[in-house]
Amino acid sequence: MNWFWYASPQTFYPLAGRIALGCGIAAALLAAAGLYVGFFVAPTDAQQGEVYRVIYIHVPAAWMSMFIYVVMACWAALGLAFNTRLSGMMATALAPTGALFTFIALWTGSLWGRPTWGTYWVWDARLTSELILLFLYLGFIALQAAIDDPRRADRAGALLAIVGAVNIPIIHYSVVWWNTLHQGASVSMAKAPTVAAQMLTGMLLMALAFWAYSIAVTMVRVRCIIREREA
Amino acid sequence: MVDAAISIVRRDLLLAWRRRGDVATALLFFIIVASLFPLGIGAEPNLLRAIAPGVIWVAALLSSMLSLSRLFAADHADGTLEQLLLGASPLGVIAAAKAAAHWIVAGLPLAAVAPLIALQYDLPSALYPVLALSLLLGTPVLSMIGAIGAALTLGVRGGGILLSLLVLPLYVPVLILGAGSVDMASAGMGGEGQLLLLAALLVASCAFAPWAIAAALRISME
Numbered sequence: 121m122n123w124f125w126y127a128s129p130q131t132f133y134p135l136a137g138r139i140a141l142g143c144g145i146a147a148a149l150l151a152a153a154g155l156y157v158g159f160f161v162a163p164t165d166a167q168q169g170e171v172y173r174v175i176y177i178h179v180p181a182a183w184m185s186m187f188i189y190v191v192m193a194c195w196a197a198l199g200l201a202f203n204t205r206l207s208g209m210m211a212t213a214l215a216p217t218g219a220l221f222t223f224i225a226l227w228t229g230s231l232w233g234r235p236t237w238g239t240y241w242v243w244d245a246r247l248t249s250e251l252i253l254l255f256l257y258l259g260f261i262a263l264q265a266a267i268d269d270p271r272r273a274d275r276a277g278a279l280l281a282i283v284g285a286v287n288i289p290i291i292h293y294s295v296v297w298w299n300t301l302h303q304g305a306s307v308s309m310a311k312a313p314t315v316a317a318q319m320l321t322g323m324l325l326m327a328l329a330f331w332a333y334s335i336a337v338t339m340v341r342v343r344c345i346i347r348e349r350e351a
Numbered sequence: 352m353v354d355a356a357i358s359i360v361r362r363d364l365l366l367a368w369r370r371r372g373d374v375a376t377a378l379l380f381f382i383i384v385a386s387l388f389p390l391g392i393g394a395e396p397n398l399l400r401a402i403a404p405g406v407i408w409v410a411a412l413l414s415s416m417l418s419l420s421r422l423f424a425a426d427h428a429d430g431t432l433e434q435l436l437l438g439a440s441p442l443g444v445i446a447a448a449k450a451a452a453h454w455i456v457a458g459l460p461l462a463a464v465a466p467l468i469a470l471q472y473d474l475p476s477a478l479y480p481v482l483a484l485s486l487l488l489g490t491p492v493l494s495m496i497g498a499i500g501a502a503l504t505l506g507v508r509g510g511g512i513l514l515s516l517l518v519l520p521l522y523v524p525v526l527i528l529g530a531g532s533v534d535m536a537s538a539g540m541g542g543e544g545q546l547l548l549l550a551a552l553l554v555a556s557c558a559f560a561p562w563a564i565a566a567a568l569r570i571s572m573e
Contacts, residue, residue: 200566255520262516266507275570276503280517283499283563287521290552294524298531 127204129346136346140339147332154325162318174232175319180327182225184334185253188218192260193285196278206342208274209349211281212264213341217334219257226250245299249292256284270349355440356448363452366425373421378460381414385468396473403472404533407482408489410468411461411529412522415490418457419497419518420504420511422449423568427505436572446564447557450498451491458490474537481536481546488549489529495560496521502567525552 126132158176165172192214199207229247230240241247260280267273367374388406389399426432435445465486466479474482500518504510528549532542 252520252523255516259517259520262513263503263507266504266509266513268508272570272573276567279499279563279567279570280503283496283521286559287524290524291520294527298527 124204127202127206129206129209129350132206133343133346136339136343140336140343143332143336143339147329147336150325150329150332154322154329157318157325158322162322163316168236171232171235174228176322176326178225178228178232179323180330181221181228182250183327184330185218185222185225185250188214188221188334189253189257189281189285189288192218193281196281199274200278200282205271205274205349208271208278209342209345210338211278212274213338213345214334215257215261215264215277216341217337219254219261221330221334222250222254222257226254243299245292245296248295248299252291252295253288256288260284352440352444355438356444356451359435359445359448360452360455363449364455367452367456373418374456374460377414377418377457378464380417381410381461382464382468384410384413386471389471399472400474400537403469403474404482404530404537406472407465407468408486408526408530411458411465411486411490412493412519412526414461415457415493416497416515416518416522418453419501420514422453422498422501423505427572432568433572436568442565442568443561446498446502446568447561450494450560450564453498454491454494458486458494461490462486474533478533478536481542482533484546485529485532485542485549488546488553489525492525492549492552492556493522495556495564496525498564499560499567502564502571505568505571525549528552 126135154176158173162173164170192211195207195211195214198204199211226247229250233242234240260277263280264273264277267276385406388402392398392402423432426435436442438445462483465482469479469482470476497514497518500514500521503517504514507513528545532545532549534542535545536542
């Protein structure tokens with residue numbers, strides 16, 4: 121099979137449409153199932169009460185926010201290595217979804233933190249890393265938006281995404297270390313309690329729904345970019 | 352290859368010397384920002400001692416970032432950068448030399464002035480060497496990472512403000528380790544661990560950043 125067949129925007133365009141439709145339907149079904157399990161089947165948490173149910177949005181969003189950056193950096197590296205037009209378009213199309221999930225993770229996290237920790241925001245290592253990840257996404261989007269030539273925007277963004285991906289582990293571990301130095305009001309969540317099977321099912325269903333949603337909207341967005349540039 | 356690097360550093364330093372005002376402005380900015388915090392927070396000595404390392408490091412970050420947009424702009428405007436790209440010496444070496452010259456002009460003076468600000472913040476004098484050393488190790492990393500951003504935003508709309516958005520999140524580890532080393536030393540635990548980690552960041556950035564700067568310059572100039 122020739123993997124480069126779909127590397128051309130023209131041949132990829134119809135495929136992207138089919139993938140977007142399939143993943144869109146899958147996302148709707150999985151989200152409906154996941155939310156049903158999360159809200160009606162899963163038991164109430166013994167310590168946190170009903171508040172914990174925000175994890176069905178929060179945890180999958182946090183997973184996706186980090187995973188999408190890695191995928192974006194991989195497309196960026198592919199684009200720089202093979203000089204394929206589609207790779208840059210994929211990276212550009214992924215960035216807003218990644219930023220959205222990062223924001224959702226922060227937002228739902230603070231909604232959960234208010235009743236549980238008694239405050240909307242603590243300078244916890246995870247929260248701080250997630251916030252810096254949001255800044256990295258916004259920097260990527262802003263850089264691409266500021267450059268008019270699409271080829272240069274793709275390549276400049278690709279380099280920035282790779283530099284960011286190399287830096288993310290360093291940033292994360294420095295923030296973790298900083299957090300242990302300044303032991304403030306943070307709450308340790310390192311030892312997660314054992315999760316009931318229905319809770320895990322709901323969370324996995326929602327994670328799959330977010331996956332499908334990400335793929336669907338990225339494909340729709342990449343189709344828009346192809347139309348803009350190749351028309 | 353080494354000759355090219357040396358002559359670039361010498362040329363950039365000469366240009367900076369001819370326009371001493373620009374260098375002085377960045378240094379003055381550093382001092383003014385650091386002087387604003389007591390006015391905003393209050394002059395309680397214990398509070399000032401506690402925030403001094405962080406304030407000095409944040410001011411150093413901002414000051415070093417301000418002069419970044421000038422790093423390649425003049426060479427880009429008069430065509431020198433194109434000649435450097437076309438020249439025989441490897442672009443990575445040239446990029447490293449440019450970043451090194453930026454550090455000598457924008458980073459080194461900060462390390463020299465920082466003890467003076469530490470004095471204003473009533474930091475114990477035993478901490479001055481740690482503070483100066485952390486700045487000596489950390490500011491070259493800032494110049495290296497910043498040069499990537501400067502090369503990417505070359506000739507881009509709203510380059511200066513965009514540059515800060517790109518570069519500041521990447522500065523976070525240097526800030527944490529730099530300010531942390533002074534914090535640890537003031538707590539009596541010694542800041543050696545943080546200083547060693549800063550040195551590791553310096554080595555890593557010197558090894559990898561020049562190639563990223565070179566790639567960014569090629570992208571911006573094509």
